[in-house]
Amino acid sequence: MAVPPLIDSFGRLHDNLRLSVTDRCNIRCFYCMPEHDVRFVDRRQILDFEEIERFTRIAVSLGVSKLRVTGGEPLLRRDLPLLIRRLAAIPGVRDLALTTNGVLLPDLARALYDAGLRRLNVHLDTLDRERFRQISRRDDLERVLEGLAISRELGFRIKLNAVAVKNLVEPDIVPLACFARENGFEVRYIEFMPLDAQNLWDRRKVLLAGEVIETLSREIAPLVAVPDADPRAPATEYAYADGGGLVGFIASVSRPFCGNCNRLRLTADGKLRYCLFSIEEDDVKGLMRSGAPDECIAALIRSNLARKWEGHEINSAKFVAPPRPMYSIGG
Ligand code: SAM
């Protein structure tokens, strides 16, 4: 008998799963983590590879076909290439990608490629060493650039994730876009969202997608919206009119894309979330560790999705930021 697809009460089909494999990180971006005294989950509470693979197989049996591995910094997870190999081998997985800050790519890119990974999103806000240090509180820009060069050489398809923070990254917009164009990367500007650990977010600190589009169109080449881009992907894509490639905008604040959301999230400590901003979550790990059969986990996925709300309400006065910051959810 055919399994009913994962459709929520707003008619949205869910086929995309984000798997966070750790909440630890080797840098400390201010819009995600506190600078000091970060409280990480006890290692025993983190799902092991068997548990991650089991959950993924169940989700795939319900229609999930796209996976993204994230964190924290996923490359810190020991033996990550082994997990990648296992996920890539699950029948029904059509797309597997990884989001990373890139610092450990010089060491791991080859093993990840050999394990079957082909798509990387590398987080890079600036090419300026001092601003990189200011944002991430670490001096690792050279490592990230080296990791990008190695990954490109290996043949990865690469997108760059740049967080758009007002009165900070404006000088980086054009150099980063030029760097992306020269290297065949697609840069995606992500509006700063209220998911930082220190509650620094304020609407006035968001560099809006419209402003970035205006800058790039003026300074590099006119940008034209790509009409046939995947409407269910979070990024709205634009193409340079001179044929110089694509640029993406994840305009969560100025143009929320909740109406097309197709994503579920599993945190590193085994909690299922239907939204980045949800304030409730379901305990997959507890269920698995108590010996629940696959049908119970599948039922939990369906009941989680059934409670999914229409949208995140960032723009409403009743918005409440989730208790977990970005690094502990998995962006
Ligand atoms: N450590 C990896 C990284 O930085 O790419 C993966 C996890 S990180 C939480 C995933 C993405 O979230 C990053 O690429 C970054 O662009 C984005 N991000 C983090 N904090 C954010 C915030 N407050 N608003 C918008 N995007 C954010």
Ligand code: SF4
């Ligand atoms: Fe680490 Fe990524 Fe958060 Fe930056 S955005 S602190 S790299 S988890």
